[in-house]
Amino acid sequence: MQTINAKYTSTKQKGAQEVSLYIEGLPSGGSATVDDGSITTDKLASKAVTADKIADGVIPEKYTLPAASASALGGVKQVDYVADPAGETPTKAEFISLRDAMVTAGVMKPAS
Numbered sequence: 001m002q003t004i005n006a007k008y009t010s011t012k013q014k015g016a017q018e019v020s021l022y023i024e025g026l027p028s029g030g031s032a033t034v035d036d037g038s039i040t041t042d043k044l045a046s047k048a049v050t051a052d053k054i055a056d057g058v059i060p061e062k063y064t065l066p067a068a069s070a071s072a073l074g075g076v077k078q079v080d081y082v083a084d085p086a087g088e089t090p091t092k093a094e095f096i097s098l099r100d101a102m103v104t105a106g107v108m109k110p111a112s
Contacts, residue, residue: 070109079105 043049052058068074082098085091090098102108 067106076107077105079107 039049065075066072068076079101082101083094085094099108103110
Protein backbone atom coordinates (compact mmCIF):
# COMPACT_ATOMS: atom_id res chain seq x y z
CA MET A 1 0.00 0.00 0.00
CA GLN A 2 1.26 3.50 -0.86
CA THR A 3 0.78 6.54 1.38
CA ILE A 4 -0.15 9.81 -0.30
CA ASN A 5 -0.10 13.31 1.15
CA ALA A 6 -3.29 15.26 0.48
CA LYS A 7 -4.51 18.75 1.41
CA TYR A 8 -8.23 19.58 1.57
CA THR A 9 -9.48 23.17 1.45
CA SER A 10 -13.01 24.48 1.53
CA THR A 11 -14.21 28.04 0.83
CA LYS A 12 -17.61 29.65 0.43
CA GLN A 13 -18.21 32.01 -2.47
CA LYS A 14 -21.58 33.62 -3.21
CA GLY A 15 -23.57 30.94 -1.43
CA ALA A 16 -21.76 27.99 -3.02
CA GLN A 17 -19.08 25.95 -1.37
CA GLU A 18 -15.90 25.25 -3.32
CA VAL A 19 -13.88 22.21 -2.34
CA SER A 20 -10.31 21.62 -3.52
CA LEU A 21 -8.20 18.52 -3.03
CA TYR A 22 -4.48 18.64 -3.71
CA ILE A 23 -2.63 15.33 -3.88
CA GLU A 24 1.15 15.57 -3.73
CA GLY A 25 2.83 14.12 -6.79
CA LEU A 26 -0.09 14.61 -9.17
CA PRO A 27 -0.07 17.37 -11.76
CA SER A 28 -2.22 20.37 -10.88
CA GLY A 29 -5.82 19.71 -11.73
CA GLY A 30 -5.73 16.27 -10.15
CA SER A 31 -5.08 14.30 -13.34
CA ALA A 32 -3.16 11.07 -12.85
CA THR A 33 -2.07 11.04 -16.50
CA VAL A 34 1.60 11.82 -17.04
CA ASP A 35 2.52 13.27 -20.43
CA ASP A 36 5.08 11.48 -22.61
CA GLY A 37 8.55 12.73 -21.78
CA SER A 38 7.58 13.78 -18.25
CA ILE A 39 9.83 12.99 -15.33
CA THR A 40 7.98 11.82 -12.23
CA THR A 41 9.19 11.42 -8.66
CA ASP A 42 8.69 7.67 -9.07
CA LYS A 43 11.05 7.64 -12.05
CA LEU A 44 13.61 9.65 -10.09
CA ALA A 45 13.27 7.40 -7.03
CA SER A 46 13.74 4.23 -9.09
CA LYS A 47 16.83 5.75 -10.74
CA ALA A 48 15.16 5.50 -14.17
CA VAL A 49 16.23 9.12 -14.75
CA THR A 50 19.88 9.99 -14.22
CA ALA A 51 22.10 12.89 -15.19
CA ASP A 52 23.85 10.66 -17.75
CA LYS A 53 20.54 9.81 -19.42
CA ILE A 54 19.46 13.44 -19.81
CA ALA A 55 22.84 15.05 -20.53
CA ASP A 56 23.31 17.07 -23.72
CA GLY A 57 24.16 14.86 -26.66
CA VAL A 58 22.61 11.71 -25.19
CA ILE A 59 19.72 11.74 -27.63
CA PRO A 60 21.30 10.97 -30.99
CA GLU A 61 20.91 13.17 -34.01
CA LYS A 62 18.38 12.14 -36.66
CA TYR A 63 19.76 9.16 -38.61
CA THR A 64 19.89 9.32 -42.38
CA LEU A 65 20.32 6.03 -44.20
CA PRO A 66 23.36 6.34 -46.48
CA ALA A 67 23.24 5.51 -50.17
CA ALA A 68 24.50 2.07 -51.16
CA SER A 69 27.84 1.85 -52.91
CA ALA A 70 30.16 -0.88 -54.13
CA SER A 71 31.89 -0.89 -50.73
CA ALA A 72 29.09 0.03 -48.29
CA LEU A 73 25.62 -1.23 -47.49
CA GLY A 74 22.90 1.39 -47.69
CA GLY A 75 19.40 2.17 -48.79
CA VAL A 76 18.29 1.77 -52.37
CA LYS A 77 15.07 2.78 -54.08
CA GLN A 78 12.75 0.32 -55.73
CA VAL A 79 13.35 -0.16 -59.45
CA ASP A 80 10.50 0.79 -61.78
CA TYR A 81 8.85 -2.23 -63.37
CA VAL A 82 10.59 -3.44 -66.52
CA ALA A 83 8.38 -5.37 -68.95
CA ASP A 84 9.12 -8.97 -69.84
CA PRO A 85 11.08 -9.51 -73.06
CA ALA A 86 8.95 -9.83 -76.17
CA GLY A 87 10.55 -13.14 -77.14
CA GLU A 88 12.42 -16.02 -75.53
CA THR A 89 15.74 -14.20 -75.74
CA PRO A 90 15.94 -10.60 -74.45
CA THR A 91 17.09 -8.09 -77.03
CA LYS A 92 19.95 -5.70 -76.44
CA ALA A 93 17.43 -2.84 -76.05
CA GLU A 94 15.47 -4.81 -73.41
CA PHE A 95 18.67 -5.59 -71.49
CA ILE A 96 19.73 -1.93 -71.59
CA SER A 97 16.27 -0.90 -70.36
CA LEU A 98 16.63 -3.20 -67.33
CA ARG A 99 20.19 -2.03 -66.66
CA ASP A 100 19.20 1.65 -66.91
CA ALA A 101 16.30 1.13 -64.47
CA MET A 102 18.71 -0.43 -61.96
CA VAL A 103 21.24 2.39 -62.37
CA THR A 104 18.51 5.04 -61.97
CA ALA A 105 17.31 3.40 -58.73
CA GLY A 106 20.85 3.15 -57.37
CA VAL A 107 20.91 -0.64 -57.39
CA MET A 108 23.72 -0.70 -59.95
CA LYS A 109 26.68 1.65 -60.24
CA PRO A 110 26.65 3.82 -63.39
CA ALA A 111 29.27 3.23 -66.07
CA SER A 112 32.50 5.07 -65.35
